[in-house]
Amino acid sequence: MEERALLRAQVLIRLRRWNRARSLLALVLARDPDCVEAWCLLARCHNGLGEYPGMLRAAERALTIDPASDWAHRLRSIALTELGRHQEAVYSAREAVRLAPKDWRAYVALASALNGLPEHRREALNWARRAVRLAPDQPDTHFTVGLVAAELGEDDLADRSFREALVLRPDHAAAINNLALLDLRRGRMASAASGFGAAVASDPTSHIARENVDVVGWALLRRAHMVAFVALFGLTQLLRLGDRGVVPALVPERACVGVLLLGTWVAMILRTSGHLTPPVRRYLWTQPRRDPLFGVMAGGLGVGVLGTVAAALLPGQPALMAVVVAFLGLLASFLASSLRYLRVCRAGTG
Template structure:
């Protein structure tokens, strides 16, 4: 293969990779590398192709070959650092990022990458390179997003929000910035804004898993809080049953049951308004949400059956639940057990 032909193939492969077609790019790179196995540029592109398709082991090995072919290229070390970081090997990623920075101290991408590698384990150490990346590339939206991530880890939430908003002023379609602002809104209890923010993030990048997971997690979190409130309210109604008449207990139980339904209706309303049919999909298919609804249903049924309808004689209700001095901890134990079971389901899902 002649020199111009090689350059043309590399340009085509790079364009295909930028267009999100790593498989086609890899085919063209195979032609180049068959004729020139030590072509560092082709090896770097091939490592990026493996990274894009999630083949992190091959990405690391190919990036190592690229570094061996051209050890003075900071780009090769950056690609290798990115691959290590994606594979979860933070020490190796940090070492390669530092080497890239040594080779190109004024390259903003090297500072950005070092901060990205350090932020997981040492956000204090990540702050200086994150700041330097902002100074070197103030018009790059990604540097402001990463700076926001780092300062948020340091407890500076308002500064993080300002950084994310600055990133959006540069690139209004940046999905990560929308997602991160939504995370801050959720932490502040702005549920509708958080759900809408996650949906906006997903709209700008439909392939982004993080925003989709955050949407589901937020709906599940709301349902779990509703469960906790429902069980607490039911328990209190039954504990005070020995202080009220049957009619008073019926009125109190009805008020609590209506409040439960109101809470569920509010959650479904803001979820549907903010994220549309995705909310219904989560409620139907997410095991955590289903478990939370079952727990909620249990509390609702107990309230209606024992306090409103009073299918069990009030004397028996009082002797079982009434007053802390009786068996008033029974319902609490049931509720806590159900919530623990729901949390256990979440842990299992996270481990997969």
Template sequence: MTHEDSALVNARTYLSLGKPADALRALAPHLASNPDDDRGLCLASQAHLSAGQAAQALGSARQAIALTPDNEWAWRLVALAYSKLGNVAEAKAAASTAQAIAPGLWVTHAQVAQVDIAAKRITGDAVEAAREAVRLAPMEPDAHLTVGNVALAQQDWAAAEAAFRASLRLQPDHPAARNNLSLVLLRQGRAGSAAAGFIDILVTDPASEVALRNLRAVAAVALRRIHFILWIAFAIVTVAFSGASQPSDSPVYGLVWQDFLIATAAVSGIFVGVYIVQLRRAAGRRFGRFVRSIPRLDRLLVVWAVLLVGDYALIVAACFTSVRMAQLLYLVAGAFLVAGSIVVIVRRRRSVERVV
């Protein structure tokens, strides 16, 4: 192996290990002595993309195209760089050029679809390109992943699930397919199964920010469902209190209200319990790990959970006191629910800030 080949091999190895900075360091002396090596320039572009340096990636890819205009790899890298920079028109043009240069390569068709996926505007061309990628490479996991991502962007949950499962049949440990399948399950309301998927990803890659973020979303969905059930219980009792006559000291009056409050607490508790059992059954042996992971996922989730537990404790306590005291306890329970809603709003604002 020549010194030049060694530099390229080392760069590819570093990229496969997720170390773009090391890849660029390995390529630097090689490109200094071989500035017209389009392969090295493409690897440098790929490394810049992995490092989040889209402008530098575009520059390296453009240099490669200047040397070899029919280099489909370089054109795909240009498309990726423009997508990262938010220039959809140029990204589409570059992806179409790569597709025209090498129509027999599945990756060129996948790139056409990926431009639309990144732009969050799926066109007919993207759908057709994704299908063509699978037709050309039915045994390639990433081709099926592309079809799944297109369907995910279209909110076609059934098609997305089928595509991601096809990808995982070919490569069971495919991280993107595992993550996106769990995301689809979450969108379908199958929070327990989604949690199990994200937990499995974190077992193999504890530093996965994507899996952690999505696991936070699962926890939020579960708490939101419980929050809704408790709001319903609070609303029913509040309406009953407001529509009733003034509290009476009559034992019969107190017994009627006590039975009503006990029934409300029991029914709401059953609904919450059934939902938790469904979560546990779907998550399987990962359920305990999921619950234990909530404190490290987001402190606001812990605050939210504590408020909901406190709310239900007040609902139960109201069953075993006077009517006047029950009204007071429900007033406090309502404050807990409002505080929980404020936590939801704060979390949403923080999520928007993270995306930006």
């Protein structure tokens, strides 16, 4: 009876039906609270749901029943790594390697734990490469090499490793996501947006991929923000020259600035949008509802662009008023971006 229930739970986990698997395992543990396999499977459910304190509790309960379980040590290490307790994670991963020296998953866990300690990342890369030697047909071994290499700044190695993981498993959401992160680091915004969208499509439950789609949204706004600021500054200089009588009113030149700004802005949106899947486009359009600061930045940017275009087309005093409106819109957008940056910094040090 229990064996059938455990097999069914494993199938549900492979299908990423975490809550159904968790409910089934709760029934198993109610009948047999000392079932190590059930506790380990429950830890995997918590991992899939991003519930790392629950994952840690389940793994530690399994270890109280069987301290020699390499599986439980490995799961404990993963949970501790996600919770930022890297020294403890390394200890559990080393125990998993000691207990199962031929299991590539233990080496992946150890490399991942060491990757959280900057001074041990070279060692982490060595363990990750050993995992590849043990299991070259497993995408997660190549992915782990890529993950550590990216932290070390070895982008070419990271790129090759993520692509190797995708050759072995084309729907590997984490590899797709991290390839997109490399594109973002290299300034390839459209390619990064496409990659993050593919990661979300591959694993709709991935909160990391969704957060990275948000990052792309912010990065695109900042880039458009800089275009608008440069155009507004150039337009202001033209207006000052015209007011001083150095050159004529410069209406044609100002109109060119406005058209150039609007064209550049629209081209950026269309080029990036063309690389996104429809679900990701819808996700980004709803981002202002999820993040008010994003809404303020997007709205301020829109006001700034429209104000700059108006200033380029209007004569005299109305043009100066449009410049003021554009500047205020871009200032609000800049302040929203700065507040978000401070919020991310606080979250990262909390």
